[in-house]
């Protein structure tokens with residue numbers, strides 16, 4: 001999601017707050033030392049890895065899979081693992097005090113209703129209530145979802161999906177998508193009754209939610225898992241790129257740990273369900289913060305396997321990748337470029353790597369879809385692209401946003417955000433003429 005010249009392993013969280021000239025949000029380190037972006041939530045991020053005292057993705061993975069809890073950095077039980085994750089949310093929502101700064105850290109109390117925000121004292125809780133009451137209900141959902149998210153890492157979520165029985169144009173929402181899934185209720189039942197669901201709630205340190213709440217959470221996490229492949233499918237369909245007549249190469253620009261931490265080679269297989277009998281789909285993750293892992297293999301130069309999805313990765317700024325690999329025929333040219341929350345609307349992001357990338361995409365006339373966390377980000381992103389004379393084809397709320405609500409970690413009493421909440425499509429520059437573009441779009 002970002003294209004900054006920092007590596008995942010460096011302490012980018014030490015970055016100072018920069019007053020943004022273009023937008024209201026930017027990277028900053030809050031008073032608690034969290035690397036945070038107002039409009040972004042780390043989820044299972046660098047922050048949590050650091051809190052868990054793990055140095056690599058592999059260590060993290062083996063811990064969540066339960067392979068090496070005993071030898072792993074002091075984490076001996078699942079209860080401890082969940083506790084450490086919860087610790088990253090533990091600070092007074094009113095005065096921002098951390099438990100370690102209290103005479104007795106155990107006096108930190110939690111809002112009973114949402115089981116999410118913490119207070120150092122009943123005074124702070126009382127003072128905070130007028131603001132918190134606006135978000136308490138949503139934060140309850142967010143607190144359930146961030147625990148249930150663990151089931152993505154254990155592999156319980158998602159359930160095995162069915163090939164799409166309708167073409168993308170007829171699928172307008174997640175409801176339509178769920179309606180296509182055969183034996184949906186049984187598949188959800190299996191997750192609800194799974195071993196890890198049991199382990200989760202015996203160790204979470206929070207009461208198990210009602211069955212209905214939990215089932216809804218599993219469905220929201222399912223959309224969270226599939227929002228990225230479905231977004232790519234949406235873009236392929238909207239730009240009328242034909243995956244049946246030839247292989248399709250998709251570049252994910254500005255990919256970071258959010259897209260690549262814990263990624264599995266099968267994570268984009270839904271694309272093959274959307275486009276069965278495709279001639280080969282390749283998804284290449286490119287960004288300076290791409291995390292080393294099983295899919296970090298070189299991009300394909302020849303065609304990928306038919307009917308399948310091949311994921312690869314490359315760690316660098318996009319325009320550098322282009323100059324190094326694409327121009328030297330060491331990677332296929334993209335039919336489509338997708339950026340998940342590029343965040344170039346933050347002045348810092350733009351200066352530190354996005355500008356050459358955006359100009360490259362514009363000048364090579366590449367169909368591009370970008371997503372944002374909210375309307376405000378969308379507005380600023382559109383402004384910047386307009387200043388660059390990029391030809392915007394469409395924008396607005398995105399129908400396949402993740403339904404998982406994430407709290408703004410640095411300040412819970414803000415509206416929670418969702419991945420891929422908004423989107424925009426652009427292709428080429430305004431001076432390219434109207435011979436290509438809108439006319440090609442299937443805007444049914």
Ligand SMILES: [Zn+2]
Nearest residue numbers: 092095120124
């Ligand atoms: Zn307080």
Ligand SMILES: [Zn+2]
Nearest residue numbers: 111113114136
């Ligand atoms: Zn609450």
